[in-house]
Amino acid sequence: MSSLLCKIEQIFKYMNILVTGGAGFIGSHTLIELYAAGHTAVVVDNLSNSNPESLRRVAKIIGTDSIPFHELDVRDRGGLNKLMEEQKFDACIHFAGLKAVGESVEKPWEYYENNISGTLTLVDVMRNHGCKNIIFSSSATVYGDPVEIPITEKCPKGQCTNPYGWTKSMLEQVLMDMQKADPEWNVVLLRYFNPVGAHPSGLIGENPNGIPNNLMPYITQVAVGKRPELGVFGNDYDTPDGTGVRDYIHVVDLARGHVCALKAIERKCGLEIFNLGTGHGYSVLDMVNAFIRVNGVKVPYSIKPRRAGDIATCYSNPAKAEKELGWKAQYGIEEMVRDSWNWQKLNPEGF
Numbered sequence: 450m451s452s453l454l455c456k457i458e459q460i461f462k463y464m465n466i467l468v469t470g471g472a473g474f475i476g477s478h479t480l481i482e483l484y485a486a487g488h489t490a491v492v493v494d495n496l497s498n499s500n501p502e503s504l505r506r507v508a509k510i511i512g513t514d515s516i517p518f519h520e521l522d523v524r525d526r527g528g529l530n531k532l533m534e535e536q537k538f539d540a541c542i543h544f545a546g547l548k549a550v551g552e553s554v555e556k557p558w559e560y561y562e563n564n565i566s567g568t569l570t571l572v573d574v575m576r577n578h579g580c581k582n583i584i585f586s587s588s589a590t591v592y593g594d595p596v597e598i599p600i601t602e603k604c605p606k607g608q609c610t611n612p613y614g615w616t617k618s619m620l621e622q623v624l625m626d627m628q629k630a631d632p633e634w635n636v637v638l639l640r641y642f643n644p645v646g647a648h649p650s651g652l653i654g655e656n657p658n659g660i661p662n663n664l665m666p667y668i669t670q671v672a673v674g675k676r677p678e679l680g681v682f683g684n685d686y687d688t689p690d691g692t693g694v695r696d697y698i699h700v701v702d703l704a705r706g707h708v709c710a711l712k713a714i715e716r717k718c719g720l721e722i723f724n725l726g727t728g729h730g731y732s733v734l735d736m737v738n739a740f741i742r743v744n745g746v747k748v749p750y751s752i753k754p755r756r757a758g759d760i761a762t763c764y765s766n767p768a769k770a771e772k773e774l775g776w777k778a779q780y781g782i783e784e785m786v787r788d789s790w791n792w793q794k795l796n797p798e799g800f
């Protein structure tokens with residue numbers, strides 16, 4: 450209901466949005482919701498972790514010929530300048546970045562350079578062209594091992610356990626300081642919890658390269674026969690069944706959160722931070738068992754040692770986003786596991 454309200458309110462103000470990283474998992478789903486709310490979008494992506502087929506599928510879902518797309522790196526100042534000289538953007542939703550936790554430990558320089566230089570270049574070009582509205586993809590990882598559960602936005606940030614997490618934490622600080630120095634900026638930091646699921650059409654979804662790091666794509670690859678079994682990383686945590694507890698959120702809900710966040714930009718919010726989660730914590734075995742039950746498939750698994758850097762429990766208090774943005778997650782665990790499987794089953798090799 451609240452998402453519907455948000456949608457209705459959005460209809461009255463259409464915006465032209467620059468979507469960096471729009472060919473990726475969350476970006477592609479967000480494009481659909483932006484168009485559904487009446488906005489227009491232009492995608493900038495260097496395709497380092499995505500396939501342009503995702504944008505063709507988005508166009509199919511929306512019922513349009515194509516999505517405006519520039520194969521461009523956000524570190525490419527000249528390319529961004531040219532694009533922003535050609536057209537005016539009301540706001541940017543900045544998804545572009547590298548996100549693999551393990552890889553960031555192996556290649557810290559590459560992560561700091563891509564994520565930090567990319568964002569610094571982007572916001573500089575934006576302000577030079579008078580566009581000072583940005584929604585930034587942050588992460589629950591900035592809370593480290595959280596001092597309160599459920600986590601509110603007031604919870605202090607913590608020690609990240611990997612360079613990827615630090616890029617998010619540092620970029621939040623950069624954007625906060627810029628907004629403080631120049632109040633014309635409107636900065637919305639969205640801290641995502643654990644995005645899963647896929648568009649219900651099964652046309653787009655998560656398309657990881659190589660061995661998946663995250664739980665849900667690992668489960669779907671086991672279910673489809675690409676991997677023999679899932680390793681459950683630890684069953685001796687202080688949680689109801691001993692396995693790690695997380696706040697999984699359907700990617701369509703997450704995508705709608707961005708459309709609702711434009712409302713904060715519209716009312717010239719200055720700096721705002723929102724958790725985007727459901728507020729429910731599910732364990733690894735809850736997810737595996739729901740996947741098996743809802744989809745009627747087998748997911749062999751065995752218990753493995755804990756994964757370095759993991760915490761026991763992490764879930765949000767998403768009340769602020771509901772109160773201030775009219776956004777609330779609509780989908781539950783059944784839709785999450787159903788749509789994850791639907792995407793994998795229809796696209797066993799990804800795009």
Ligand code: NAD
Pocket residue numbers: 469470471472473474475476493494495496497498499521522523524543544545546547548563567586587588589641642643644
């Ligand atoms: P993704 O890898 O599917 O999408 C990111 C996109 O950015 C890719 O299409 C990639 O090609 C592009 N990109 C990377 N570096 C670029 C650059 N320098 N210039 C232009 N394009 C570039 O990832 P996603 O899951 O859709 O995540 C989107 C954003 O949300 C990322 O910033 C990520 O860190 C953040 N986030 C993701 C999760 C998650 O679990 N998926 C959780 C919290 C935050």
Ligand code: WQD
Pocket residue numbers: 548550587588589590614642643644662663664665667679680681682683692693694695733756759
């Ligand atoms: C979830 C649970 C694992 C894989 C990561 C990033 C975070 C954010 C979201 C970007 C944990 C367990 C996992 C497997 C398992 N990304 N697991 N077997 O670690 O909560 O968050 O993605 O910002 O920054 O750290 O998500 O999906 O990796 O793990 O048992 O093969 O599943 O131990 O309890 P995580 P995840």
